[in-house]
Amino acid sequence: MGQILFGLFAVFLVLGIPVGFVLALASIGAIFHADYPIVVLSQRFFTSLDSFPLMAIPLFMLAGSIMGYGGITRRIIDFALSFVGNIRGSLAHVVSLSGIIMGGISGSGVADTAALGSIMIPEMTKRKYDVGFSAALVAASGSIGLIIPPSIALIIYGVTTNASIGDLFVAGIIPGVLMGLGFLAYSYYVARKYNYPKEGKVSFKGKWKSFKEASWALVMPFIIIFGIRGGVFTATEGGAVVAVYSLLVSMFIYKEIKIKDLPTIMYEAAISTATIATIIAATSLFSWLLASQQIPQQITTALLGVTDNKIVLLLLINLLLLMAGMFLDSGPAIMLLAPILAPVAIKLGVNPVQFGLVMVINLTIGLLTPPVGTAMYVSSNISGVPILQLSKKLIPFWLIMITVLLLVTFVPAVTGIFIQ
Numbered sequence: 001m002g003q004i005l006f007g008l009f010a011v012f013l014v015l016g017i018p019v020g021f022v023l024a025l026a027s028i029g030a031i032f033h034a035d036y037p038i039v040v041l042s043q044r045f046f047t048s049l050d051s052f053p054l055m056a057i058p059l060f061m062l063a064g065s066i067m068g069y070g071g072i073t074r075r076i077i078d079f080a081l082s083f084v085g086n087i088r089g090s091l092a093h094v095v096s097l098s099g100i101i102m103g104g105i106s107g108s109g110v111a112d113t114a115a116l117g118s119i120m121i122p123e124m125t126k127r128k129y130d131v132g133f134s135a136a137l138v139a140a141s142g143s144i145g146l147i148i149p150p151s152i153a154l155i156i157y158g159v160t161t162n163a164s165i166g167d168l169f170v171a172g173i174i175p176g177v178l179m180g181l182g183f184l185a186y187s188y189y190v191a192r193k194y195n196y197p198k199e200g201k202v203s204f205k206g207k208w209k210s211f212k213e214a215s216w217a218l219v220m221p222f223i224i225i226f227g228i229r230g231g232v233f234t235a236t237e238g239g240a241v242v243a244v245y246s247l248l249v250s251m252f253i254y255k256e257i258k259i260k261d262l263p264t265i266m267y268e269a270a271i272s273t274a275t276i277a278t279i280i281a282a283t284s285l286f287s288w289l290l291a292s293q294q295i296p297q298q299i300t301t302a303l304l305g306v307t308d309n310k311i312v313l314l315l316l317i318n319l320l321l322l323m324a325g326m327f328l329d330s331g332p333a334i335m336l337l338a339p340i341l342a343p344v345a346i347k348l349g350v351n352p353v354q355f356g357l358v359m360v361i362n363l364t365i366g367l368l369t370p371p372v373g374t375a376m377y378v379s380s381n382i383s384g385v386p387i388l389q390l391s392k393k394l395i396p397f398w399l400i401m402i403t404v405l406l407l408v409t410f411v412p413a414v415t416g417i418f419i420q
Contacts (some may be wrong), residue, residue: 005289005296013327020275023282023332030289041285045156049277053159053160058273059239060150063246064111065269067102070257072217073115076101079214082202089191090199091124092137093184099141100180101218103148103381111272113142113375125383127197133190135383136393140401141183142163143375144376146330146364148176150224152328153363155235155281157356160338165235166228169354171415173225175357175408182400216249271308276331283335289385291339303344310348314358314409317341321359327365329374333363354408354415362407368394368401 008026024296031040067073080097084090095116102112117138124134146153149169158165190196202210202377211218223245224238250257257265307313320341322335338359345355367375370387380390407414 002380004033005286009286018059020278020282020332021280023286027282027285027289034289040288040417044288045281045362048087048281051159053155053165053234054280055164056150056155056236056237057231057276058237058269059243060148060152060155060237061111061272061276062266062269063239063243065247065265065272066243066250066257067217068111068115069261070246071254071266072246072250073098073102074119075214075254076217077116077119079210079218081199082207082210085199086112086153086201087188087191088197088198089187091120091127092134092187092191092196095124095134095137095141096180096183096187097121099144099183100148100177101221102142103145103151103176104344110142110374110378112145113139113378114382116142117379121379124174129196130194130393131383131392132190132385132393135379135385135390136397137187138382139373139379139390140376140394140397141180142379143364143367144179146367147172147179147357147360149221150235150238151360152276153334153360154356156331156334157249157338157359160335161342161352161356163356168356169225169228169235171353171357174414174416175361175404176400178404178407178414179401182404183397186400203264216253217246220245279329279331280335283332287336287339290336303326311410313344313348314350316410317344318358318390318405321362322365324372325363326369328363328366330360330366333366334359351412354412357408358405361401361408365398365401365405368398 005026008029009022012022012025014284022303028041061072077094077098080094080101081090084093084097087093098116098120102115117135121131121134121138145151149172151169151172154168154172155165157163158168221244224242227233228235229240229242247257303313303316306316320335321337324337328336338356341359342352342355345358346352350358367373370376370391376390376394377385379385380387383390385393404414
């Protein structure tokens, strides 16, 4: 049955069918081939979504939608600009800083890319920045949202492997910030090379004003991290807290959201949630069929049979995940591969939380690689830069991300996880 399952998966994927339907159709075909009762379909769909931790996803999606409509994104950008306005290539530095800050609020790399790109790419183009560089920087900086907590990808990994979501959130902070700092350094190099403009020094009074304006937004990541780690609320409840908090700030402090805007905001969040839920349900059925044929155990045995060298095995796992990220979005890739690869990593002495970051960083790079690089396509659509040209501009950012990936893989302390 495994051959039928993977064969149908490959055929439907090549045909360009959305990945959620690819997984479902391949699974249905395998069910009929193996003569399993069709009731398995509805059972797995329902069971996969009947999960309290997964409720965090629509709540963080709602918070992200509110951010865009409520002026929170714009104030974060203004705050970042007030501190780097006197540095050459100011707007490029704003993109990297805003990606780090927004990553700590929305939980979605694609949403952050769209929000940053719609505001920053036109402004950078006006100031004669190379549009390919601008689009690549926006895509890379926005994708950090998949790593810095609250990350939807980390939530899915935690639910899939029963790893602590709170620990995963804390472990994602340093790698995400390191990537952002790497992007800042590269942006400075490019700005110096091409003499990109400064935006002007901002007085202390101006900085204080922008800080006060953005302070309501800047406090959100701290609410999430300290609330979850302090045991005040779970990750799911944290999503509700942030959604309500961002709505109150947008309606009553910034006053940029009206009652009439709420249906549109909720509709957008619902569509995004439905897309992810479809993928999760279909992946659960696909994974169940794999498990029924003991395919995960076979892959584990095969990997461990290649070599007993821990470094080589971890490099092979990273290569496999990088390739998977080129063809699958983070959600289905995690649901499919985490049950297979996490046991291998644990046998190698890798902490499950550390491996969660390894997996998510690999798949974050996948957001920026063809043929299914979602963040790359979003940035390409906003900027008008062709995918091939944008891919070339993304190479330095890939190298920065791979460097951080290797640090997380081989230096556990980078994630705050100390293996005894």
